[in-house]
Amino acid sequence: MSHSKNIGTLWTVAPQREGIRIRALAAWSGLELSIGEGYTHYETNRTPAFEEKFPNGKIPAFEGKDGLRLFESIAISRYISSLVPEAGLLGKTPKEAALINQWVAFATNNIGNHNLTISLFIRGLLKPYVKGLDIETRKRLFRGLETIDNHLSIRTFFVGEGITLADITVASVLICSFSLVFDPDTRKKYANVVRFYKTIINQPKLEGIFPELVYLEKQEQYVAPKKEDK
Ligand SMILES: N[C@@H](CCC(=O)N[C@@H](CS)C(=O)NCC(=O)O)C(=O)O
Structure with missing residues (x-):
């Protein structure tokens, strides 16, 4: 596939699962996504400029080169999956x-x-x-x-x-x-x-999109804070 086309900007933070999903879908389709520069979680998304574009103030949030704005990872994922039908992401039937x-x-x-x-x-x-x-x-x-x-x-x-x-x-x-x-x-x-x-x-x-797989020895569990931290 020769679509090495930048489709727009995604606001996310590196470990966010939904952001990883969207980046993987774009990569699978041979599409490029810019990542919102200088995004600081709980700061940038609280600014009027961000909230004007994305009224619920949450990430992931996407703005296409053509001006389309989307929030909710499922909607962004389906949209990106639809851009290169030959990539097969939305199935054949x-x-x-x-x-x-x-x-x-x-x-x-x-x-x-x-x-x-x-x-x-x-x-x-x-x-x-x-x-x-x-x-x-x-x-x-x-x-x-x-x-x-x-x-x-x-x-x-x-x-x-x-x-x-x-x-x-x-x-x-x-x-x-x-x-x-x-x-x-x-x-x-x-x-x-x-x-x-x-x-x-x-x-x-x-490559480079999902985090390295590290095997757990024990399941993570809640640990009650010490009395003085409560
Ligand atoms: N259902 C939404 C969840 C979005 C969401 O909860 N994002 C969190 C980070 S994982 C967020 O931006 N929180 C910022 C806030 O609550 O201000 C989706 O899948 O996109």
Whole structure:
């Protein structure tokens, strides 16, 4: 593919999973994205100039060369995936497109959102810590992981025979699962998920986009602050 075209600017921060997803989709399609220069999270996105463009003041946020402005990672991801149809990211038929949407929604609701709750508890950003909710969220996360592991037991990719938006979305939500819960037992139990994740992040076209895979020895857990820090 010879589209080495800059399509616009993405505001994100380097570790943001949604930003990684969007950068991967652009790279897969042979498109270039500029990254919003001098962006400081919780500063830049609170400025009137940013809020005028993106009223909810959140990242990722995209502004196309043609002036199109988009927020919400799912919308940005679908738009970028649509720009180079030959890249195959949105599937070949309406049925494939529907299945891709299914897995995007599934990954967001059944994996990504649970990762987020667990990580907010650990970082002390969701207070007070509620042990029962943490346990229940982990249970739901593992149920989601089991569903995708079963799906991948007889497949390399989520839909069809090549990489689509579904694969890049699932891989991007798994970044956080790998850094929270993929201890040795989890890696053994969900071996198909591990194989899939490595297949996606090691694609030559996606080089340098996903973070290096570091295996956990133990699952991350909430640690109560010492009395004086409360
Ligand atoms: N559902 C949104 C989530 C966007 C979001 O929550 N972004 C966070 C960072 S991960 C943010 O910009 N927070 C800034 C704020 O709350 O002011 C998406 O997928 O784009």
